Structure formats: C-alpha cells, structure tokens
Amino acid sequence: MSMEMPENPPVPEQRPDDLATEAQSEAAEPAATVTNEEATEEVAPEDPAPPMEDDGEFARCTAALTALGVEYEVLETIDDPGQCGIGRPLKVTMAVGDVPLEPAGTMRCKTALALANWLAAYVAPSAEIAFGQGTKLMEVRQASTYVCRNRNSRSDGKISEHAKGNAVDIRSLTFSNGETIDMVPRKEDGSFTGAFQRTASASACLFFSTVLSPGSDATHQDHMHLDVIERSRGYRYCR
Template sequence: MQGPPRPPLTIASEPDDEHQACLKALTAIGATFKEIARIDDGNGCGIGKPIALSSPLPGIEFKPEGQMRCEAALALAQWMKESVIPSAAALDNGKIVTINQASTYVCRLRNNASTGKISEHARGNAIDVASFTFENGKTIVIEPRREDPTLTGAFQRAASASACLYFTTVLDPESDAAHESHFHLDVIERNGGFRYCH
C-alpha cells in the first residue's frame, strides 16, 4: 500500500529582515561578497538569497570564491576573526592570507552518497575548509592531528574546537574517513539549539 506522495523538497525560505541584518553584519566585519541570483537546482537543492564570498575579512582571500547563505559566511568571518587568527599568532608564520576551501554550495547528498539525506552543502549552509595559507608562504593542510605535539597540531585542534562556538556542525579529520582532509562546518538549525562537534 502506497502512502500519500511525499511533498517535493523545497528551498528553505529566508526572512528578508534576517537576511538584511546578516548582510549588514557581514559588511561591517569587512567581508567582500556579492549578492547573486536565487539558486534552484531541484530536489531541495538551492539557496533563496545566495551570496558569493571572495573574502571573509580584510586581507584574507577565500579561494575559490564560494556560494553560500549569508549566515554561513558570517559564521566563517566571526570564527576567523575571534578564534582562528588569534590562535595562528603563536605559529610565527605571519598573518593568514588565504582560506582554501574544498566545497561550498553543491547539489548532493551527505558524504556524496547515492542515497540518504541531502547535504547541508546543497542548502548553502556548509563550508569545507581544506587549508590555511600564511603570508610567509606556508600552508597548513587540515589532516589528522589528534596526536600531533607541534604548534601546528595545537593550532588545528584549537581551530576545530572553537568552530563549534560559531557553527552548529563541525566535522574534522578525527571524525571519519570522509573528513580526513578538511573541516566541514555548517549552520543547520536543530531542535533545541543542539550542536554536533566531532
């Protein structure tokens, strides 16, 4: 027996006042971005009010430019400003000049699976950070560093731990094989404000 047809997945609505407040905060923090046309790729993939982010903070490039919801970009900028940049000061590599991202908006299921739940990347809520490049030319790649006793290991662990103050999901190289080479950061809303940090 077949039940009623499931309603088609739709793009989450973004209240205009919240979106405008977010754009204002993103501008005030010094991000470089542009508003782009609504993205609707069907099956619930898309962003109602997307932006293309090229720099979350003055002097820091986001490469390649990424499409996402304003809320994800603002969380990235705040995390960088308040946690990652201060932590990086101990490394003696100079300032962070580039965040190298592996994925922002893309229409796919979680972990690129063929069945299952839609990824937060498909809603514009997620950013995968692969590495940070510093002004001295050094790049710190995100990789398993739980036992790494160096300053680089401490920096990555601090960045991962602090990300959960800004994002509602944080998956790092210690979480599973699918995340060995990046931080997955997203702003999915869960019941009761629950956060998943691993």
C-alpha cells in the same frame, strides 16, 4: 427406539469481539502509527522552493558581513532539483577583512557570517600565538561550498547541508610566514601546528552547529567540514 429432541436445543455461544483471532486483530489494527512529521513529509512537494530569509534578517546579516570586511555578491535564487537550493545565495570572495576565500564560494549569508566571525575571533589570533606575533592569515582555501548532493556524496540517504548553502569545507589555511596548514588528521601532533589546528577546530563549534575535523571519519581525511544546520535546542555535533 426413538429419541425425543429437546424443544430448545443449545445454541453455540458466539466468541466475544475481544477473542477474535490474532490474525483478525492484526489486520484490523494499523500497521504503524504515522507521526505528524512523517505525514507532513508524505504530502510535502517533491521539489519545494528553497527557504527564503525575510528582508530584515537578510539585511542584518549582510550588514554584519560588510562590517567584518567580507566581500560578496548577491546572486539570483538557486532552485535546483529536489530539496537543493538557496533562497538568497551569496558568492563570497573575501572570507574576512583582506583574506580571500579561494576559490570563491557560494553559500547562505548565515554560513558566511559564521565563517567570518570564527576566522576573526579565533583563527587569526591563535595563529599569532602559535606562529609568532605579526603572523597574519593570508588565505582560506575551501574544498566545497554549495553543491546539490546527498551526504558524503552517496546515491541515497539524507541531503547534504552543502545542498542548502549551509556548509563550507576548509582545505587549508595560509599565513604570512609562508606556512600553509593543510587540514589533515593531527590528533596526536604535538607541534604548534597540531595545537593550532585542534584549537581552530574546537573554537569552530562556537560558531557552527556541525564540525567534522580531519580524521573524524573516513570521508573527512583532508578537510574540515563546517555547517550551520539548525537542531533542537541549539545542539552542536563537533568531532
């Protein structure tokens, strides 16, 4: 018995494009959307020149330092490997007035100005209230200024603000009454020394965009970290 084949056999329907397999769809789509910032980072040079303040900005800043009695030397551009460096570095020897910075520290003018304004406006007056009229700030001892490294000296992660000349770590403050206040955790210290240090730390947030007080984390137990990193809308991070 023979069977007649239909003149027009049915043709299997093609699957529409939108029903393609999941694997095909995923392969066709980009793995991730690249933001403008990420794209910029990908094409940015690995060893860019350090940013340079314009002449007017630098002149205004150094004039303000001079008015506050800050003593400094303008150094040659520091252009270290990677993103480390300072376009117009200063070597600061006197932090404010006749108060030495020991040892002398290398930083941007903006950092030096924030330090001088903070010392003059809050640290020195607060010392007179805490330790008696006539008490003068005699020395600011720093633990670190410019150094080419990552944050917290890690081998990976983001570059430190120290590597851009934006930061200074305060180790201790010495006063004319002979007292030296080491920067150690004093959150629960009910003495005038504790009150003074907490006042100094809180007021620093008006001048620096980052303030990490002694005891704020494991890597800041014996100094106060201050930096002038620029964040969106002037955001401050102070602990």
